[in-house]
Amino acid sequence: MSSRTYSQAMLLARLAARWPGVPGLLPPLIALTDPVRTPDVGAFARDLPEGCALIYRHFGRPERFAEAGMLAQIAREKRLVLLIAADPDLADACDADGVHWPVRLAGRARKWRRNRAGLVLTMSAHNRRELAMAKKAGADAALLSPVFATRSHEGLRPLGAIRASAQACSCTLPVYALGGITADTAKRLSESGFSGLAAIEGLKR
Numbered sequence: 001m002s003s004r005t006y007s008q009a010m011l012l013a014r015l016a017a018r019w020p021g022v023p024g025l026l027p028p029l030i031a032l033t034d035p036v037r038t039p040d041v042g043a044f045a046r047d048l049p050e051g052c053a054l055i056y057r058h059f060g061r062p063e064r065f066a067e068a069g070m071l072a073q074i075a076r077e078k079r080l081v082l083l084i085a086a087d088p089d090l091a092d093a094c095d096a097d098g099v100h101w102p103v104r105l106a107g108r109a110r111k112w113r114r115n116r117a118g119l120v121l122t123m124s125a126h127n128r129r130e131l132a133m134a135k136k137a138g139a140d141a142a143l144l145s146p147v148f149a150t151r152s153h154e155g156l157r158p159l160g161a162i163r164a165s166a167q168a169c170s171c172t173l174p175v176y177a178l179g180g181i182t183a184d185t186a187k188r189l190s191e192s193g194f195s196g197l198a199a200i201e202g203l204k205r
Helices: 003-016 041-046 064-078 088-093 103-115 128-136 160-169 183-189
Strands: 029-032 053-056 081-085 098-101 120-125 141-144 175-178 196-199
Touching: 003 029, 003 183, 003 196, 029 175, 041 064, 053 064, 064 081, 064 088, 081 088, 081 120, 088 098, 098 103, 103 120, 103 128, 120 128, 120 175, 128 141, 141 160, 160 175, 160 183
Parallel strands: 029 053, 029 196, 053 081, 081 098, 098 120, 120 141, 141 175, 175 196
Antiparallel strands: none
16 A cells, blocks of 8 residues: 555545444445556555445456455455445345445336345436436435546536535435545535545545
């Protein structure tokens, strides 16, 4: 673990502690993997602060079964809340804590929720309408993006701190800020209506 990676991750974790998270289900900081930006998911997970949440996004990688098993072990060691993106079967196989769903699969997520009441369900969202869809699907929390400029949504205009905060406040569902979240940008959300922060590169710089 590089000292810079450690310091950035720990600083963001300390800032995230200002938010409540989802008591009993999710901590205030969620990390997400990315095949391009976090190719070594094991190293990325080991560098995370203890007690945060991790969403594993495999996008069909052939290594997904081995990686999910490895992440499950790391999650147990570091007390991470492990969610598998868009793959409930893999979540079951590695005994993950829940599933993160893209909003386009809201209908499928709602059906999954009926039989998985004890597991965590999070969902992506990009506007008020999609936040409402996440709420209807029975999500425990939504990840609203992109709040700031990010490589994940290069063709999508960032919401900005003010508009994103307004959308979060308009929703009764706990909402996490995602997109361009770093230790610097997080400070601009200190008076927002978010429940927590979600990040990729902000945890690996």
